[in-house]
Amino acid sequence: MTILQNDIPHRIKAVFFDIDGTLISFKTGKIPESTQNALKKLRQKGIKVIVATGRSINSLHHISHIEFDGFITFNGAYCVTTSQEVISRSIIDPADIRRLTRYAEEAPLSYSLMYEDKVEINDATEEVVGMYAHINIPVPPVHDKEHIDTENVLQANIFLRPEAEAEFMAKVMPNSTASRWTPLFADVNGGGITKQLGIEKFCSYFGIDTADTMAFGDGGNDISMLKFVKIGVAMGNANDAVKDAADYVTAEVDEHGIEQALMHFGLL
Incomplete structure (x- = not known):
């Protein structure tokens, strides 16, 4: 799908981010400064910035210095706000x-x-x-x-x-x-637990239409959310299946891919 820069930037109310290979570089183990600045600017505009990861809720110390509005963890099985309100919890049978x-x-x-x-x-x-x-x-x-x-x-x-x-x-x-x-x-x-489900939970919690959402990812467990949101962005370091599922392919983590995509769609 082709999404033009001027289609809906003014409507985006929430952006969801995978961690490993998206926020954090596999090469350096760090979040690029350009990404940190971009996330801060999104929140200053009133846009919700939410993590969507396969990590556990207790493995987020690498991003603890950044302010977020919520956390989709365990690939959607455990969704919690920054105030520690659990809005969804689903165990394996x-x-x-x-x-x-x-x-x-x-x-x-x-x-x-x-x-x-x-x-x-x-x-x-x-x-x-x-x-x-x-x-x-x-x-x-x-x-x-x-x-x-x-x-x-x-x-x-x-x-x-x-x-x-x-x-x-x-x-x-x-x-x-x-x-x-x-x-x-x-x-x-x-069964049925995906990052997409986590996005649905947070959209309901914040009263946001899913048509006003955007997501970034690089792995197979990101495909469901990239297809679900209005604008799904695959990182340049993603595999072909992830790129095929996305609306837009940006640069790699270390090449300021998140900043580039947000600028491309007029959000920065």
Whole structure:
């Protein structure tokens, strides 16, 4: 879809941002100064600036120095305002978690379980340690296999290749939804949970029409929200599937992609 610069810049009321590969550079582990300034200017104009991430609510310290109006975390499973008001919370079906843990006892599979207050892994394998290093987050503790809380998991990270995902989900976690931003693992949430749903929750909370929204992303778990908002922007470092889902492709994170796109659409 082609969206012209002058179509609706005056109508945009909320902009949603992925974190890793969108706000934060994978190369530097930092948010470019141009991006920080752009977010500040949006809020000064009265535009809501909201995070939309697969990270847990307790893994946002890399962006804690920036003011936001809300947080879509766990890919839409946990939505909370800056005043800590939880507006949406959705767990994974406990039966799916029980099947996952049983499966991993019999087959070589690494996973993490993400809760409101903690993240646990089943094994500190090289791929797991490497993933957490990639996003600059400490490796979570290994859980006690005899005392796994299966009733309150908001998201799981399943370390399997894309070609094995469909069969695994159908067999082990049929009531859940998988998405991914890396070939290393899939983010798994409760059935129907996506960043799009998080946007719907925040639009309802703030009384904003979804036709007045914009979103930035770079990973597969961003596709639902890029298609849903009025203007979906893919970062230049996104893969082709994400770019195809977007209305506009901007420059990479380190090339001031967020600032460029906001200027392109007349929001700065």
